[in-house]
Amino acid sequence: MILTSLQHIGRYGAISGNLSAAAEWLRQNDYQTLPDGRYSIDGDKVYALVQQYQTKSPDVCFPEAHRVYIDIQLIVSGKEIVEVCGAEGLAIKEPYKPDIEFFQSAAEVQKILLKPGYALILFPEDVHRPCLSESGIPEPVKKIVIKVAL
Numbered sequence: 086m087i088l089t090s091l092q093h094i095g096r097y098g099a100i101s102g103n104l105s106a107a108a109e110w111l112r113q114n115d116y117q118t119l120p121d122g123r124y125s126i127d128g129d130k131v132y133a134l135v136q137q138y139q140t141k142s143p144d145v146c147f148p149e150a151h152r153v154y155i156d157i158q159l160i161v162s163g164k165e166i167v168e169v170c171g172a173e174g175l176a177i178k179e180p181y182k183p184d185i186e187f188f189q190s191a192a193e194v195q196k197i198l199l200k201p202g203y204a205l206i207l208f209p210e211d212v213h214r215p216c217l218s219e220s221g222i223p224e225p226v227k228k229i230v231i232k233v234a235l
């Protein structure tokens with residue numbers, strides 16, 4: 086897991102060409118005005134999902150992990166908590182299906198307040214529970230998740 090400001094996300098392009106393409110797309114595009122939907126950056130290797138929703142309570146969100154993609158999650162407006170932990174010892178709630186697996190809640194997590202100006206880069210070993218309200222009260226969020234093939 087990497088938490089970084091958007092102004093520094095390009096530094097992580099050295100990890101992979103696909104991650105570099107995602108960072109370049111963020112640098113070159115006015116992603117803040119994009120309507121909800123899927124945006125191809127490099128076919129199925131790198132694409133962005135723009136979504137708007139209300140943050141939720143932990144009882145309706147479950148930790149998830151991916152095997153084929155890195156997630157880059159960034160908030161355009163609003164804020165949310167993202168919990169992150171390792172998969173070791175977690176019970177599976179829903180078995181793997183392309184490209185997501187859900188887990189039961191974890192006892193020990195790192196809580197990250199994700200707000201505009203920052204990106205959270207999550208690798209397959211980073212089980213994460215996004216979309217959580219900060220105060221227990223739902224609030225509107227506009228978010229972009231960039232899927233980056235390994």
